[in-house]
Amino acid sequence: MADARSNGLPEILRDAGLYALVALGLCVPLISYRTEAGPTGLELVPRWPVVAAFCAGIFVLRVLQRLVLARRDARKRLTPAPDQATEAVGAEPDAGQRFSGLGLKVFLAVALTLPVLATLASGGLGPARYWIDLGILILTYVMLGWGLNIVVGLAGLLDLGYVAFYAVGAYCYALLSTTFGLSFWICLPLAGLFAAAWGMVLGFPVLRLRGDYLAIVTLAFGEIIRLVLINWTDVTGGAAGISSIPRATFFGIPFTADEDGFAPRFGLEFDSMHRVVFLYYLILALALLTNLATLRLRRMPVGRAWEALREDEIACRSLGIDTTTTKLTAFALGAAFAGVAGSFFSVRQGFISPESFTFLESAIILAIVVLGGMGSQVGVAIAAVAMVGGPELLRNLGFLGAVFGEGFDPNEYRLLLFGLAMVAMMVWRPRGLVSVRVPSVSLGARRAISGAHVSEGHG
Amino acid sequence: MSVAGINVLVEETRARQAAAGAPLLAVSGVSTYYGSVAALRGVDLTVGEGEIVTLIGANGAGKSTLMMTIFGAPQARSGTITYAGQDITRLPTHAIARLGLAQSPEGRRVFPRMSVFENLQMGASLNGGRTFAPDLERVCGLFPRLKERLQQRAGTMSGGEQQMLAIGRALMSRPRLLLLDEPSLGLAPLVVKGIFDAIRDLNRTDGMTIFLVEQNAYHALKLAHRGYVLVNGRVTMSGTGRQLLDDPAVKAAYLEGGHGAAPGA
Numbered sequence: 001m002a003d004a005r006s007n008g009l010p011e012i013l014r015d016a017g018l019y020a021l022v023a024l025g026l027c028v029p030l031i032s033y034r035t036e037a038g039p040t041g042l043e044l045v046p047r048w049p050v051v052a053a054f055c056a057g058i059f060v061l062r063v064l065q066r067l068v069l070a071r072r073d074a075r076k077r078l079t080p081a082p083d084q085a086t087e088a089v090g091a092e093p094d095a096g097q098r099f100s101g102l103g104l105k106v107f108l109a110v111a112l113t114l115p116v117l118a119t120l121a122s123g124g125l126g127p128a129r130y131w132i133d134l135g136i137l138i139l140t141y142v143m144l145g146w147g148l149n150i151v152v153g154l155a156g157l158l159d160l161g162y163v164a165f166y167a168v169g170a171y172c173y174a175l176l177s178t179t180f181g182l183s184f185w186i187c188l189p190l191a192g193l194f195a196a197a198w199g200m201v202l203g204f205p206v207l208r209l210r211g212d213y214l215a216i217v218t219l220a221f222g223e224i225i226r227l228v229l230i231n232w233t234d235v236t237g238g239a240a241g242i243s244s245i246p247r248a249t250f251f252g253i254p255f256t257a258d259e260d261g262f263a264p265r266f267g268l269e270f271d272s273m274h275r276v277v278f279l280y281y282l283i284l285a286l287a288l289l290t291n292l293a294t295l296r297l298r299r300m301p302v303g304r305a306w307e308a309l310r311e312d313e314i315a316c317r318s319l320g321i322d323t324t325t326t327k328l329t330a331f332a333l334g335a336a337f338a339g340v341a342g343s344f345f346s347v348r349q350g351f352i353s354p355e356s357f358t359f360l361e362s363a364i365i366l367a368i369v370v371l372g373g374m375g376s377q378v379g380v381a382i383a384a385v386a387m388v389g390g391p392e393l394l395r396n397l398g399f400l401g402a403v404f405g406e407g408f409d410p411n412e413y414r415l416l417l418f419g420l421a422m423v424a425m426m427v428w429r430p431r432g433l434v435s436v437r438v439p440s441v442s443l444g445a446r447r448a449i450s451g452a453h454v455s456e457g458h459g
Numbered sequence: 460m461s462v463a464g465i466n467v468l469v470e471e472t473r474a475r476q477a478a479a480g481a482p483l484l485a486v487s488g489v490s491t492y493y494g495s496v497a498a499l500r501g502v503d504l505t506v507g508e509g510e511i512v513t514l515i516g517a518n519g520a521g522k523s524t525l526m527m528t529i530f531g532a533p534q535a536r537s538g539t540i541t542y543a544g545q546d547i548t549r550l551p552t553h554a555i556a557r558l559g560l561a562q563s564p565e566g567r568r569v570f571p572r573m574s575v576f577e578n579l580q581m582g583a584s585l586n587g588g589r590t591f592a593p594d595l596e597r598v599c600g601l602f603p604r605l606k607e608r609l610q611q612r613a614g615t616m617s618g619g620e621q622q623m624l625a626i627g628r629a630l631m632s633r634p635r636l637l638l639l640d641e642p643s644l645g646l647a648p649l650v651v652k653g654i655f656d657a658i659r660d661l662n663r664t665d666g667m668t669i670f671l672v673e674q675n676a677y678h679a680l681k682l683a684h685r686g687y688v689l690v691n692g693r694v695t696m697s698g699t700g701r702q703l704l705d706d707p708a709v710k711a712a713y714l715e716g717g718h719g720a721a722p723g724a
Contacts, residue, residue, distance in 0.1 A: 052487035061503060090507050210649065301584060304577070304580065304581060304584070305581075305584070307570075307573065308573070308581050311572060311573060312568050312569075312570055313569075313570035313573060314568060315530075315569070315570065316562060316581075317530075317551075317552040317553050317556070318530060318552060318556055318561075318562040318564055319555055319556060319561075319567075319581055319582055319585065319628070319632070320553050320555045320556030320557045320584065320585040320632065321581075321584065321586060322551075323553070
């Protein structure tokens with residue numbers, strides 16, 4: 001049966017539907033009613049939502065299992081004979097790959113239309129605020145994940161203090177705007193540059209370090225920045241932080257109700273949600289910019305040098321690659337994106353304090369990169385949704401109380417579930433959700449050999 | 460090889476050296492330390508333009524250390540290394556590589572998760588990829604196995620293929636001097652022969668200067684114009700490949716089971 005089955009998406013869905021049906025059959029006698037002692041003897045309490053949840057769960061699990069199996073089968077099929085151990089070229093994508101390709105488009109489409117979708121679903125801009133805010137939060141982490149991906153995923157430098165650059169960016173905007181009255185649009189690139197400079201500052205002392213030692217020093221660096229922010233009260237406001245940071249403007253037009261505001265100028269009715277939607281699209285643009293830059297850089301000599309550096313530093317040097325500059329550019333660029341994200345964070349919050357830049361943040365960003373599959377852009381995005389959106393989802397799983405009894409709060413099991421997810425990942429997907437880097441590398445080469453890249457500079 | 464053959468070889472070598480004037484690479488009085496432990500104690504050797512020079516020695520004699528010292532990591536504590544008239548003793552590794560030295564390091568060190576093609580691209584990064592297409596053609600001609608495997612990840616290839624890739628990658632920068640560190644390490648005899656044939660080819664047809672560090676003394680000496688014997692961080696003997704092959708002390712120490720006393724130790 002395993003050999004005969006086809007791996008088309010409809011076939012997988014049909015198969016999963018069958019499983020769900022069997023699950024339904026089993027659930028009806030076992031789960032659908034609960035007996036409870038009522039005033040007139042035993043009463044049957046129907047539990048159909050639970051049955052539905054079970055069946056849906058079985059369905060989803062089966063689809064996932066089939067997709068995983070399909071990928072494995074495809075890989076096995078593509079493994080050539082031992083005498084010609086070359087990876088297959090131009091193979092048909094299987095259902096799993098097609099699914100992830102489709103997933104990317106769906107992801108982008110949802111990201112682009114989220115404010116509209118949320119408004120339609122919740123019946124108004126105001127009620128949609130929760131979803132748009134969640135979207136902003138997730139996209140911030142997507143951007144941070146993509147930025148850290150340059151350092152960890154591409155250059156292979158384990159950075160545990162990444163949040164320090166996020167903090168530098170955030171304080172950069174907060175201080176420049178409150179002290180000198182600089183606008184957000186000037187501060188955004190400035191924050192990036194400033195964070196990049198700090199990336200270099202971190203880069204220099206750790207040039208000779210690798211692996212665990214590098215991790216420890218970067219961890220310390222993150223803590224140093226946080227402690228400086230707490231203790232340098234004159235400048236940073238200490239633990240109290242900086243408040244009333246100026247809001248973002250629509251390229252100079254403030255989101256206010258008066259005549260010069262955004263809404264009157266564009267003939268709209270004033271709604272405080274305009275600002276939120278604008279912030280959403282701003283972070284989406286910034287995140288996509290990060291992605292675009294990373295993808296471009298990977299094809300450029302410096303990106304190749306990063307990847308080579310990750311693979312073998314000594315070989316790199318003997319090929320004439322200056323590992324000092326290569327490492328510093330990785331640190332600086334990764335930090336620059338964190339700085340930009342940080343300045344976005346502070347314009348969105350309007351208030352920042354060292355509380356927001358603890359080690360836990362670094363750990364979450366790193367977890368996003370590792371879970372997503374180091375070096376994979378799509379994987380990082382999916383992992384960010386799971387890591388940041390997951391806890392929110394847990395909050396909405398109140399109906400599980402019906403299964404596990406009253407007083408069951410799924411949110412309390414958050415870290416336990418993260419732990420379980422991590423263990424499961426390490427067992428089944430040790431290279432991350434999407435270990436797409438492997439095919440993408442050979443894809444790049446395939447394109448490169450066609451001649452278009454042969455004349456391209458690789459220095 | 461007959462005596463006449465040796466003479467021809469010796470004359471050839473002398474002619475090459477005379478033509479080149481100063482040697483392409485000159486190592487003089489180089490001492491290298493790991494902490495307080497001396498790995499090289501005043502090594503002198505020269506490599507002339509167009510020559511194949513080999514350095515043989517037992518495990519731990521300092522062969523690879525010399526190779527790495529030439530490449531600036533670790534740097535020599537005393538003595539000088541000159542390449543094409545320029546003192547490179549204190550230059551960082553990448554700067555040395557940019558002068559036209561290329562190295563196939565010990566243990567091959569290909570980039571395992573990059574494809575063969577990308578590995579070769581990395582090798583070409585020094586000259587900006589301007590001559591990439593013809594160089595790729597040349598490397599593929601030298602090692603046809605690589606051509607079959609351009610899309611394969613380097614880490615999934617056999618040891619011999621990885622060695623070919625390491626040499627090919629070094630060649631992509633069009634070096635004037637090619638340093639090879641134990642290209643026969645851990646390879647089947649037939650594969651070793653193929654690689655040594657390729658090295659000879661490079662020297663004969665392209666006139667490439669090659670400095671070869673080897674433990675496989677027999678093959679290395681047969682291939683090389685001249686050879687040096689390194690014992691405990693010192694050069695104890697030198698001569699043409701043939702002379703060293705015929706030398707009883709070298710024979711005893713490196714060619715017949717290695718049970719004899721190291722020459723000159």
